[in-house]
Amino acid sequence: MASMRAWPRALCIVAALAALGPGAWAQGPAAASSPQLAPAKLRYVQGAWVNLSESAQSQARVVAQVPANTVLQQLTERDGWCAVLYAGDARLGPPLPEPLQAHVACNLLADQPLTLAQAGKDAARAFWVAPSANRMRAYGNALPRPPELQLAALIKSHPPEMPVQYPLRAEWEAAKKLMRAGVPLRPEQEIDRGRPVNPLDNVKLATSARDNIPAVAPLASKPVLPALSPSYFRNHASVALLHETGADGLTAVAGARISVIPTKVPYGSFNRHNGPEIEFVTGFWDVGEANLAFAPALTLYAITHQGLVGARTLGLRYWDISNADHYCGGHYPGKGFDDPRNDETTAVRGYAKVSESAEVLVRLVLPGKLPPDAVKVKTQRYATSWMIPAEPPERPKPQRKASAVLVHEIDLDRDGVADILRIDTPSPGGMSFEPIFEWRWYLNINGQWFPAGHWVDQECT
Structure with missing residues (x-):
């Protein structure tokens, strides 16, 4: 297992930001350009729930899934794919014991964190940008329901007061875990x-x-x-x-x-x-x-x-x-x-x-x-x-x-x-x-x- 001391300096920045959580992400680029540290190309995930793949292919094995504004360090870019290092995300759990190298479509990354205004009416992205109870509710209501669980089908198949069983979704399980643990909110x-x-x-x-x-x-x-x-x-x-x-x-x-x-x-x-x-x-x-x-x-x-x-x-x-x-x-x-x-x-x-x-x-x-x-x-x-x-x-x-x-x-x-x-x-x-x-x-x-x-x-x- 690689120790923190053995990581590149830029990756230490990524790990530190991941440990501090979303509130520290906006500080990332400024910290990276500090005179004391070598510049690091920090990128921010823009999609709501994005696959990190083993190789630069759409059918490659998925090695991790991360939400919007996850901090990654970009290593290289080729043919629309970015090689990145991922050190973990505080919203999903503790930092990884060692960095994970993976690939992601470059059009899903940006140089600045996503804002609520940019997320707009996309309920999933809005939740991961600023997790809250009401945005969790909007997120859950926006998840696409299977045909058999849509209202027209339930009217025929379910009597009133019967439980409705929804399938497990990794992104939703992560959201529930985060909100059960509790989050701070910003008045603005x-x-x-x-x-x-x-x-x-x-x-x-x-x-x-x-x-x-x-x-x-x-x-x-x-x-x-x-x-x-x-x-x-x-x-x-x-x-x-x-x-x-x-x-x-x-x-x-x-x-x-x-x-x-x-x-x-x-x-x-x-x-x-x-x-x-x-x-x-x-x-x-x-x-x-x-x-x-x-x-x-x-x-x-x-x-x-x-x-x-x-x-x-x-x-x-x-x-x-x-x-x-x-x-x-x-x-x-x-x-x-x-x-x-x-x-x-x-x-x-x-x-x-x-x-x-x-x-x-x-x-x-x-x-x-x-x-x-x-x-x-x-x-x-x-x-x-x-x-x-x-x-x-x-x-x-x-x-x-x-x-x-x-x-x-x-x-x-x-x-x-x-x-x-x-x-x-x-x-x-x-x-x-x-x-x-x-x-x-x-x-x-x-x-x-x-x-x-x-x-x-x-x-x-």
């Missing part, structure tokens, strides 16, 4: 709030869905936003709201690792409004149910209307990957992380006891600690109303229903500058004409408002 890859906005642009009063019902009355006065300047959050990595992002975004901002722990195989199911034939298969590829684990546990802060601050830690949670369509009721239209129950979390000492039924204005995760008594909340009310039509005998005459747009200004450090804004906009329910609300959150990031998720209410039959 998980949090994207777009451009600054004017929160009042989304204050639109909906009218009734029924014919001949008068429109919602205009607001008694126009909402006014608080004076804005840089305050608590200086960049987008400073905070994540549960209302705007999924587990990946929360984990990235908290600086934790996230794991995906499969618990059951997929099975065919059906929607109760379109049954009883199979309508979807739970989960993604062979992961039918799973838990998400966080290390260290996430600290979730809850701020009430009165400014009370509650804090609970979340270490393990069931991941809803049922694939069932949303039917009705209040929900987050985007990536919002459903509020955890108290039996899923552990209370943090020194913070207010916030019950599950308490009126919570916002839930958030921070890189550091939020003081338990520093928050100030100011709520502005702007009255509006609409008519509820007569429906004898219960309602012999039309009635006017009063409601209001509520603007909640949340000042995390009591410096007089709002750090979080929540705007509650009412509209008449389509059946009862009682108020149903849309809540929208905004974050003051270095003196500008950015959208941070929304929640909508719906009446259900």
Whole structure:
């Protein structure tokens, strides 16, 4: 077995990068050109799951398979084939005991690591560029299903609730192993709030869905936003709201690792409004149910209307990957992380006891600690109303229903500058004409408002 000391200097660079993991890859070319080391031609795999072959032939024996952004040292190039040295990849396991010489098509290599933007909609490449729970889900859903496991065939061959067995795939087994062990995430890859906005642009009063019902009355006065300047959050990595992002975004901002722990195989199911034939298969590829684990546990802060601050830690949670369509009721239209129950979390000492039924204005995760008594909340009310039509005998005459747009200004450090804004906009329910609300959150990031998720209410039959 060759020792590290006997390897060429350039190969030592490859081994070191492989041991450090994907976060160090972008440093590769710079390190290689250091005055102290001889130049090395480091190349980065561009395909999602690439074969390294014994010889420069398409039918040659495969000696290893590697994911996107694996670091290789190119030795030679001839007739479209590159001879390379491979020292291992931290995402697949420890470094190899000695380097492996192999061949790979040169068009699958590049001088720079692949980025998420370059991966685009290729779910497999995106996962290996930046492994995460959500990208794992997209990866599993994108794997090509055999004809017998496609929905049209399963409807004929599988009764509802029967397990669906998928074939083993080396690339998917590697992805599951990596995510079970847990990965760190980068906020800039998980949090994207777009451009600054004017929160009042989304204050639109909906009218009734029924014919001949008068429109919602205009607001008694126009909402006014608080004076804005840089305050608590200086960049987008400073905070994540549960209302705007999924587990990946929360984990990235908290600086934790996230794991995906499969618990059951997929099975065919059906929607109760379109049954009883199979309508979807739970989960993604062979992961039918799973838990998400966080290390260290996430600290979730809850701020009430009165400014009370509650804090609970979340270490393990069931991941809803049922694939069932949303039917009705209040929900987050985007990536919002459903509020955890108290039996899923552990209370943090020194913070207010916030019950599950308490009126919570916002839930958030921070890189550091939020003081338990520093928050100030100011709520502005702007009255509006609409008519509820007569429906004898219960309602012999039309009635006017009063409601209001509520603007909640949340000042995390009591410096007089709002750090979080929540705007509650009412509209008449389509059946009862009682108020149903849309809540929208905004974050003051270095003196500008950015959208941070929304929640909508719906009446259900």
